[in-house]
Amino acid sequence: MIPFNMRPEVLAAEVKAFNEKLTQGMGNMLAMQESMGGVTPHELVYQEDKLKLLHYTGDPAVERNPTPLLIVYALVNRPYMTDLQENRSTIKGLLDAAQDVYLIDWGYPDASDRYLTMDDYLNGYLDRCIDQLCARHQVEQVNLLGICQGGAFSLCYSALHPERVKNLVTMVTPVDFQTPDNMLSSWIQKVDVDLMVDTLGNIPGEMLNWTFLNLKPYQLMGQKYLGLVDMMDDKDVLKNFLRMEKWIFDSPDQAGETFRQFMKEFFQQNKLIKGEVEIAGRTVKLANVTMPVLNIYADQDHLVPPDASKALAQYVGSKDYAELSFNGGHIGIYVSGKAQKMIPPAIGYWLNEHA
Amino acid sequence: MSSRQWSEEAIKTWLEAQQRYWSTLATSFNPNATTATVNNSQAPAWTNDLTKWWNTVNHDSPPQIKDVLNRVMDMGKVYLGLAEQVYSNSKADPDTPSIESWMRSLENGFNQWLQQSGQNASQLGLGQSVFEGWQQLVGNMQGMNLFREVGAGGLTMPNAGLWQEHLQRALATPSFGLSHKSQERLKKLATLALRYQQALDKYSEAFATQGQESVQALRARIQKLADQGKNISSLRELYDLWVDVSEDTYAQFAASEQYQTLYGELVNAFLLLKQGMNEHLDHEFKAFGLPVRADYEATVRKQHELKRENNTLRQQLRELDQRLKRLEQTIQTTITQEAAK
Numbered sequence: 142m143i144p145f146n147m148r149p150e151v152l153a154a155e156v157k158a159f160n161e162k163l164t165q166g167m168g169n170m171l172a173m174q175e176s177m178g179g180v181t182p183h184e185l186v187y188q189e190d191k192l193k194l195l196h197y198t199g200d201p202a203v204e205r206n207p208t209p210l211l212i213v214y215a216l217v218n219r220p221y222m223t224d225l226q227e228n229r230s231t232i233k234g235l236l237d238a239a240q241d242v243y244l245i246d247w248g249y250p251d252a253s254d255r256y257l258t259m260d261d262y263l264n265g266y267l268d269r270c271i272d273q274l275c276a277r278h279q280v281e282q283v284n285l286l287g288i289c290q291g292g293a294f295s296l297c298y299s300a301l302h303p304e305r306v307k308n309l310v311t312m313v314t315p316v317d318f319q320t321p322d323n324m325l326s327s328w329i330q331k332v333d334v335d336l337m338v339d340t341l342g343n344i345p346g347e348m349l350n351w352t353f354l355n356l357k358p359y360q361l362m363g364q365k366y367l368g369l370v371d372m373m374d375d376k377d378v379l380k381n382f383l384r385m386e387k388w389i390f391d392s393p394d395q396a397g398e399t400f401r402q403f404m405k406e407f408f409q410q411n412k413l414i415k416g417e418v419e420i421a422g423r424t425v426k427l428a429n430v431t432m433p434v435l436n437i438y439a440d441q442d443h444l445v446p447p448d449a450s451k452a453l454a455q456y457v458g459s460k461d462y463a464e465l466s467f468n469g470g471h472i473g474i475y476v477s478g479k480a481q482k483m484i485p486p487a488i489g490y491w492l493n494e495h496a
Numbered sequence: 497m498s499s500r501q502w503s504e505e506a507i508k509t510w511l512e513a514q515q516r517y518w519s520t521l522a523t524s525f526n527p528n529a530t531t532a533t534v535n536n537s538q539a540p541a542w543t544n545d546l547t548k549w550w551n552t553v554n555h556d557s558p559p560q561i562k563d564v565l566n567r568v569m570d571m572g573k574v575y576l577g578l579a580e581q582v583y584s585n586s587k588a589d590p591d592t593p594s595i596e597s598w599m600r601s602l603e604n605g606f607n608q609w610l611q612q613s614g615q616n617a618s619q620l621g622l623g624q625s626v627f628e629g630w631q632q633l634v635g636n637m638q639g640m641n642l643f644r645e646v647g648a649g650g651l652t653m654p655n656a657g658l659w660q661e662h663l664q665r666a667l668a669t670p671s672f673g674l675s676h677k678s679q680e681r682l683k684k685l686a687t688l689a690l691r692y693q694q695a696l697d698k699y700s701e702a703f704a705t706q707g708q709e710s711v712q713a714l715r716a717r718i719q720k721l722a723d724q725g726k727n728i729s730s731l732r733e734l735y736d737l738w739v740d741v742s743e744d745t746y747a748q749f750a751a752s753e754q755y756q757t758l759y760g761e762l763v764n765a766f767l768l769l770k771q772g773m774n775e776h777l778d779h780e781f782k783a784f785g786l787p788v789r790a791d792y793e794a795t796v797r798k799q800h801e802l803k804r805e806n807n808t809l810r811q812q813l814r815e816l817d818q819r820l821k822r823l824e825q826t827i828q829t830t831i832t833q834e835a836a837k
Contacts, residue, residue: 147582147729147730147731149583152579152582152583152731153540153583155579155730155731155732156540156542156576156579156731159572159575159576160546163568163572170561170564170565171557171558171561173558173560173561174560175560252792252796253796253799253800255793255796255800256796256797256800257800261804265804265807322751324747324750324751327751327755327756328750328755328756328759328760330756330760331756331757331759331760331761331764332759332760332763332764333760333763333764333767336764336767336768336771337763337767339771340767340770340771340774341637341767341770342793345633345636345637347633347636348633351629351630351633354629355626355629355750356750357743357747358623358625358626358629358743358746359623359739359742359743359746360739360743362567362570362571362625362626362629363570363571363574363625363739364571364735364736364739365571366564366567366568366570366571366572367571367572367575367732367735369564369568370568370572383560383561383564386564390563
């Protein structure tokens with residue numbers, strides 16, 4: 142016997158309840174102001190082209206780690222994910238853990254950035270940001286915290302310039318790009334990346350978004366919004382939802398030449414673990430990453446599978462390598478209440494131990 | 497009303513109007529009822545009602561929430577469509593459990609999609625958003641909006657007129673110079689368009705096939721629930737189960753080598769078509785003596801190279817400056833030491 146045979150009037154009542162919730166919740170929706178990402182007070186300390194180097198000021202009375210911590214976010218999506226709201230801020234957590242926090246906001250590339258390469262991003266922008274921090278703090282090295290693609294960038298930079306990085310923290314960072322459960326990698330294998338960049342120039346953020354949403358389309362493009370109707374009467378929950386929604390669809394275009402190199406050499410050819418990535422004529426060898434490394438991954442990450450991150454242990458040259466596993470997903474590691482209690486304090490503790 | 501005029505008063509008035517609208521709608525099936533009921537002789541049009549309601553307010557909604565509201569409404573239509581189908585099926589065939597009739601109609605939708613090669617994305621059920629998302633992406637790219645209709649009734653399809661019309665319009669773009677070269681370019685473009693349509697057909701066929709599989713999986717899951725003595729007591733539970741099963745089936749499909757090939761072919765065919773369009777437009781612009789994409793990119797590349805040179809020179813300057821300072825310090829130290837002797 143099939144366990145479902147609802148009577149028409151019961152169905153109609155459920156539909157009516159849905160419509161009522163939608164109508165009532167709409168009042169809250171309409172009253173919502175545009176949500177702004179980035180809530181922790183900060184100052185602009187360096188700017189170059191579209192890049193901005195932000196310093197999070199924090200409580201001046203707190204004695205901080207003398208080595209500044211530079212957060213290198215991915216080029217995909219916007220870095221305010223790390224500082225989405227007051228009680229959901231990795232950055233605030235790091236300040237509370239006595240770190241002196243800086244963050245690179247890469248900005249929104251436009252057509253004039255089409256020829257930016259990984260060399261420009263790493264040996265150019267990132268290197269100059271580190272120059273700024275070293276001069277500002279009178280130090281020779283910084284601590285790097287690389288997030289997702291920014292983690293892969295940080296690994297490359299640390300391999301090329303180990304003398305400039307005191308400690309390296311990687312979060313949800315792909316290292317082995319061809320683990321069997323990496324769906325994104327599977328999809329890109331037969332795409333002609335050269336044709337894509339030659340034809341489109343910069344890669345539209347909208348295209349990346351469509352790809353990410355297709356990892357779980359029924360949940361992310363449908364069910365999630367039905368859940369929203371249930372929550373629309375709670376203004377705070379609604380506000381948080383809209384903040385997250387804004388972030389999800391706030392996708393910068395990708396500089397064409399950097400996209401070409403990253404897709405071909407990292408995703409299609411898996412060269413990072415083979416030690417074959419070349420940047421400005423120099424080969425990136427993970428064995429050259431000799432500084433202490435803390436590698437943090439999420440157990441339920443559907444974008445960067447845990448095995449893709451954990452592979453770092455096999456290739457990194459550091460003798461002081463540690464891992465931290467978070468029981469959550471790729472986004473939850475920044476915004477969930479559980480992550481707030483666990484991740485920033487753990488990073489702070491580890492960095493202070495390695496000061 | 498502009499987006500800036502959403503005062504508290506306006507929201508209140510608007511809400512009252514909407515609540516009256518829904519209230520009228522809910523009781524229209526049976527005016528004497530205290531809760532919403534449906535006249536047995538009348539098929540519900542909940543999706544249509546939601547669409548009508550949304551159309552009345554959509555253009556006035558504030559820009560910061562417009563996109564999310566659109567997504568909520570798209571989901572609402574799917575959800576209410578489910579309600580309509582379950583309800584209508586239970587009326588049409590009272591002896592068969594409504595959920596079985598609904599699953600059969602889902603299968604019919606996928607079958608029709610396969611037979612007619614994707615005329616109506618709503619036949620894909622929950623998968624509609626995936627397919628429409630691609631069409632939107634394609635349509636938003638400069639010069640590609642006319643190809644947005646590909647796959648929604650292409651050249652070989654019963655309603656091919658629409659797409660043919662678009663293609664003819666593209667081919668009718670004024671040509672300059674020797675006509676035979678122009679003809680060749682247009683033929684090449686038409687070939688690329690057909691290749692894209694074929695890739696999209698294959699992709700959507702495979703998508704519909706996995707949709708059929710998802711209905712089988714749903715049937716099996718429901719049977720398992722029945723075997724366990726569990727009951728689905730609401731439309732929402734049914735929707736969530738449908739999403740859960742569809743996601744699982746899709747995940748297997750999307751991780752397969754078959755999907756990798758289909759996806760690669762779809763994206764590559766689209767890019768070739770876009771490249772063909774770019775070349776076609778470049779030829780036309782050149783004939784007018786206008787700058788083209790290649791000219792612009794050459795300028796951007798040159799500017800980029802200059803910027804890199806500039807950065808290198810700045811770096812060298814900084815290093816020279818530091819060396820000079822060190823030298824000055826050394827000289828100063830030497831002078832001081834000599835003076836002290």
